[in-house]
Amino acid sequence: MKRFKRITIIGVGLIGGSIGLAAKNRRLAEEVVGVFRHRSTLNRALRHKAVDKGFMTIEEGVRDADLIILATPVHSIPVLVREAVNFAKKGAIITDAGSTKGWIVAKCENALGRHSQVSFVGSHPMAGSEHTGVEFAKADLFEGSLCIVTRTVSTDKRALGVVSGFWRSLGAKVKIMSPSEHDRTVALVSHLPHVVAFSLAGAVPGREMECSAEGFRDTTRIASSDPELWADIFLTNKKALLEAARMFESYYGKVIKAIAGGQYLATVKMLGKAKAKRDKFLYGKRR
Amino acid sequence: MKRFKRITIIGVGLIGGSIGLAAKNRRLAEEVVGVFRHRSTLNRALRHKAVDKGFMTIEEGVRDADLIILATPVHSIPVLVREAVNFAKKGAIITDAGSTKGWIVAKCENALGRHSQVSFVGSHPMAGSEHTGVEFAKADLFEGSLCIVTRTVSTDKRALGVVSGFWRSLGAKVKIMSPSEHDRTVALVSHLPHVVAFSLAGAVPGREMECSAEGFRDTTRIASSDPELWADIFLTNKKALLEAARMFESYYGKVIKAIAGGQYLATVKMLGKAKAKRDKFLYGKRR
Numbered sequence: 001m002k003r004f005k006r007i008t009i010i011g012v013g014l015i016g017g018s019i020g021l022a023a024k025n026r027r028l029a030e031e032v033v034g035v036f037r038h039r040s041t042l043n044r045a046l047r048h049k050a051v052d053k054g055f056m057t058i059e060e061g062v063r064d065a066d067l068i069i070l071a072t073p074v075h076s077i078p079v080l081v082r083e084a085v086n087f088a089k090k091g092a093i094i095t096d097a098g099s100t101k102g103w104i105v106a107k108c109e110n111a112l113g114r115h116s117q118v119s120f121v122g123s124h125p126m127a128g129s130e131h132t133g134v135e136f137a138k139a140d141l142f143e144g145s146l147c148i149v150t151r152t153v154s155t156d157k158r159a160l161g162v163v164s165g166f167w168r169s170l171g172a173k174v175k176i177m178s179p180s181e182h183d184r185t186v187a188l189v190s191h192l193p194h195v196v197a198f199s200l201a202g203a204v205p206g207r208e209m210e211c212s213a214e215g216f217r218d219t220t221r222i223a224s225s226d227p228e229l230w231a232d233i234f235l236t237n238k239k240a241l242l243e244a245a246r247m248f249e250s251y252y253g254k255v256i257k258a259i260a261g262g263q264y265l266a267t268v269k270m271l272g273k274a275k276a277k278r279d280k281f282l283y284g285k286r287r
Numbered sequence: 288m289k290r291f292k293r294i295t296i297i298g299v300g301l302i303g304g305s306i307g308l309a310a311k312n313r314r315l316a317e318e319v320v321g322v323f324r325h326r327s328t329l330n331r332a333l334r335h336k337a338v339d340k341g342f343m344t345i346e347e348g349v350r351d352a353d354l355i356i357l358a359t360p361v362h363s364i365p366v367l368v369r370e371a372v373n374f375a376k377k378g379a380i381i382t383d384a385g386s387t388k389g390w391i392v393a394k395c396e397n398a399l400g401r402h403s404q405v406s407f408v409g410s411h412p413m414a415g416s417e418h419t420g421v422e423f424a425k426a427d428l429f430e431g432s433l434c435i436v437t438r439t440v441s442t443d444k445r446a447l448g449v450v451s452g453f454w455r456s457l458g459a460k461v462k463i464m465s466p467s468e469h470d471r472t473v474a475l476v477s478h479l480p481h482v483v484a485f486s487l488a489g490a491v492p493g494r495e496m497e498c499s500a501e502g503f504r505d506t507t508r509i510a511s512s513d514p515e516l517w518a519d520i521f522l523t524n525k526k527a528l529l530e531a532a533r534m535f536e537s538y539y540g541k542v543i544k545a546i547a548g549g550q551y552l553a554t555v556k557m558l559g560k561a562k563a564k565r566d567k568f569l570y571g572k573r574r
Contacts, residue, residue: 224565
């Protein structure tokens with residue numbers, strides 16, 4: 001017997017589509033269905049075989065699902081969860097794939113308040129790319145990647161186990177954190193680098209950009225990400241992001257000060273500390 | 288008949304080694320020789336077949352060379368050029384592969400002052416990686432890359448043609464610029480991104496770094512570059528780099544301000560402008 005009868009994915013883009021492809025590939029459910037806002041996206045997802053079946057309403061899509069996954073922009077997740085719980089069956093588990101957790105988890109737990117037969121567990125699969133859309137979905141997107149799953153005082157232990165196990169089945173390594181620990185970590189390793197990459201691409205005029213080499217292209221790759229998606233993420237993780245930004249500004253300020261002062265040894269020291277840390281923690285990591 | 292009788296490369300690491308491999312592959316010279324400071328690097332270069340022959344002194348290496356290329360750290364280039372001109376034959380052309388040009392070109396033209404039978408033309412092949420050493424040298428490193436060649440009032444036209452033609456033979460596209468135009472451009476597309484990447488890697492604690500995904504790894508890839516090499520580059524292009532830094536800080540400041548103010552539309556606008564520019568100028572570029 002399959003682990004799940006029905007997995008429902010709300011929002012079938014790069015992430016939702018990859019979840020669908022991966023769950024189907026690994027035969028985790030009797031059926032994997034998607035919920036769409038637009039008929040055209042539904043057709044694209046079916047053409048891409050990312051889901052077995054598509055629905056245009058939450059009500060139809062969510063009915064009979066054991067596992068409901070929201071892979072829509074951050075701000076829409078609590079609203080959609082609020083709607084989904086009205087149609088979810090008893091024992092259903094809801095999770096998401098949003099890039100901020102404190103904001104989402106608090107609102108979703110609140111939405112579930114009265115529905116004790118449905119559980120919510122926050123997830124953040126840390127995989128993806130600067131692209132959007134189901135056309136970029138890949139069945140192996142989560143293989144070897146990290147997925148942070150959140151636990152709060154309200155988290156149901158069985159649901160936490162099911163959700164963690166689900167991501168592991170897709171090939172991800174799972175770390176359990178509190179929503180605020182997640183937000184602090186991800187502000188540093190994901191949200192801040194996006195702010196910096198966007199700012200770098202924004203600051204360099206096009207004429208000069210044409211003279212760039214691979215260093216610039218790599219450093220700004222994520223600046224080709226979707227602006228609305230990222231503005232949404234930044235604003236829902238504002239506090240942790242601004243704290244991460246202060247840490248960046250402090251280091252950057254010291255590097256610039258050493259350069260401005262013509263201090264060779266102080267400059268080497270600041271660069272050397274950064275390189276040593278990066279080499280220690282990232283050398284030999286996938287890609 | 289080969290285009291060059293002898294090409295001499297002073298400093299046979301990633302860049303110098305790749306020049307050697309490429310020149311040998313394309314049979315541009317009867318012999319490609321290297322000049323080394325350490326016997327061990329000489330042996331590594333010979334093992335890697337990056338040069339046909341190696342010497343431990345400038346005097347022996349430079350003698351009979353038609354083309355002399357300095358691929359050593361920026362600060363050492365003028366000193367080595369000053370030495371090389373004493374042994375270079377009449378009509379010999381000297382070029383370099385340094386990442387800053389105003390500082391190098393002024394000092395090297397000065398060094399050549401009395402030796403009118405030897406020419407100097409500044410070059411900056413914009414290729415490489417975060418790695419160092421002849422082991423990472425590749426014969427195709429310059430294929431499809433950009434090489435900036437500088438022209439000043441003192442530049443000899445024939446030498447400019449020979450140096451430009453040489454880089455084109457290695458597969459590079461050549462742009463001719465003044466040293467100061469080069470420095471301004473490269474400060475924006477190469478030196479600034481290095482400062483930013485080093486600062487990002489420096490600011491994020493190792494524990495959080497372990498939770499990073501591909502975005503962070505790409506954004507900080509060049510922070511694994513050699514600290515002494517880059518401190519040298521930053522300090523010899525200080526003025527242009529600090530001006531580029533001000534442009535970055537201005538854009539970054541606006542993004543942070545929009546986020547701190549919770550302004551969704553202003554944030555989207557700043558990110559959108561950056562993405563549009565990057566997509567326009569870099570989309571579909573090699574890698």
